[in-house]
Amino acid sequence: MEEKDFAAHLTATMTGSALTMLIGLGHRTGLLEAAARGPATSAGLAERAGLQERYVREWLGAMVTGGIFTCNAGEYTFPPGHAKFLLGDTASNLMPSLLTLSAFTGILPDLERSFAEGGGVPRSAYGPYLETLGAKTGDSWKHIYREHLVDGFFGAVPGLTEKLTEGARVLDLGCGTGNAIAVAARAFPASRFTGVDINPGVVAQAEATNAELPNAEFAVGDAAELTADPPYDLITAFDAIHDQDRPDVVLRRIRGALAPDGLFFMVDTNFSSHVEKNVGNPLAALCYSISLMYCTTTSLAEGGAALGAMWGTEKASEMLADAGFRHVDVLGSPRPQNCIYVCRR
Numbered sequence: 001m002e003e004k005d006f007a008a009h010l011t012a013t014m015t016g017s018a019l020t021m022l023i024g025l026g027h028r029t030g031l032l033e034a035a036a037r038g039p040a041t042s043a044g045l046a047e048r049a050g051l052q053e054r055y056v057r058e059w060l061g062a063m064v065t066g067g068i069f070t071c072n073a074g075e076y077t078f079p080p081g082h083a084k085f086l087l088g089d090t091a092s093n094l095m096p097s098l099l100t101l102s103a104f105t106g107i108l109p110d111l112e113r114s115f116a117e118g119g120g121v122p123r124s125a126y127g128p129y130l131e132t133l134g135a136k137t138g139d140s141w142k143h144i145y146r147e148h149l150v151d152g153f154f155g156a157v158p159g160l161t162e163k164l165t166e167g168a169r170v171l172d173l174g175c176g177t178g179n180a181i182a183v184a185a186r187a188f189p190a191s192r193f194t195g196v197d198i199n200p201g202v203v204a205q206a207e208a209t210n211a212e213l214p215n216a217e218f219a220v221g222d223a224a225e226l227t228a229d230p231p232y233d234l235i236t237a238f239d240a241i242h243d244q245d246r247p248d249v250v251l252r253r254i255r256g257a258l259a260p261d262g263l264f265f266m267v268d269t270n271f272s273s274h275v276e277k278n279v280g281n282p283l284a285a286l287c288y289s290i291s292l293m294y295c296t297t298t299s300l301a302e303g304g305a306a307l308g309a310m311w312g313t314e315k316a317s318e319m320l321a322d323a324g325f326r327h328v329d330v331l332g333s334p335r336p337q338n339c340i341y342v343c344r345r
């Protein structure tokens with residue numbers, strides 16, 4: 001990149017960071033919701049949202065010049081085609097990710113200390129920031145599962161939806177708040193689903209939200225100590241392997257808990273293990289940043305392997321082979337940042 005282009009690139013980077021903060025502010029103050037109700041002047045929008053016009057006007061200036069809103073003759077518009085990426089109950093809504101990103105600023109002092117002293121930032125340190133903002137990783141995935149789990153993810157593997165329709169024993173490892181099982185247990189009533197997570201808080205939430213499902217159950221457990229009797233036909237892990245403190249142990253346990261013709265279905269990030277191969281991937285810098293600010297440091301805090309979210313397909317394939325999986329297919333997924341590893345015992 002030439003010097004003059006680099007200066008522009010850096011300015012655009014700072015603009016993105018500032019707009020991220022202001023979009024989060026728009027969410028918390030209700031401005032985005034209010035603006036989505038239709039075009040308005042700054043005074044009209046301030047009144048609609050119950051806010052101070054002078055602040056709203058300056059915020060609108062950033063939204064318009066930042067390409068989020070449009071403006072014509074003093075009226076500001078939040079185009080529906082933009083609003084669907086920041087509002088609403090769909091997988092397109094990027095707000096949970098945006099808020100999670102802003103929440104990381106709370107742990108920056110601890111992270112900076114870890115750069116100098118080693119160790120890491122424990123998962124418990126993130127709680128207050130994520131809760132204050134009302135953002136949970138599960139929020140993003142809830143919509144993704146609803147829209148893509150059955151056809152997009154399971155449908156990518158020939159014969160899998162037929163197997164689930166007939167009835168299978170399924171374990172979802174690192175199930176979080178049980179959003180994947182909530183969709184799968186309804187779609188495949190003849191199958192039995194067990195969700196396991198190490199965090200008792202999310203398991204309690206999963207149990208409460210899925211209480212009416214007769215074919216779903218949840219338990220607190222450590223994947224590194226997984227056993228199964230009888231074994232499972234399918235073990236799924238959505239975004240749950242790269243954060244493991246002992247991923248090699250977990251992968252071996254998973255293989256050992258599968259029936260002879262069982263499948264391990266691992267959804268993880270879709271990047272290369274080699275940084276130079278990720279240059280030009282528009283999602284890579286964001287994912288390295290999240291990996292540093294959460295995945296890597298939380299694992300180091302526990303003395304874990306710190307694979308990070310950017311462990312990449314080469315490293316993942318190598319580890320799956322080391323765990324004994326004899327055949328692994330890496331498939332595309334409905335989301336460009338994720339791929340599916342279909343692993344046979």
Ligand SMILES: C[S@@+](CC[C@H](N)C(=O)[O-])C[C@H]1O[C@@H](n2cnc3c(N)ncnc32)[C@H](O)[C@@H]1O
Pocket residue numbers: 137138141142173174175176177179180196197198199202221222223224237238239240243244245
């Ligand atoms: C990024 S979240 C993904 C949650 C869920 N699969 C989803 O898609 O919403 C990773 C989950 O793995 C769980 N986890 C981490 N280490 C674990 C372990 N050793 N055993 C079981 N669960 C674990 C975490 O508590 C967390 O809920």
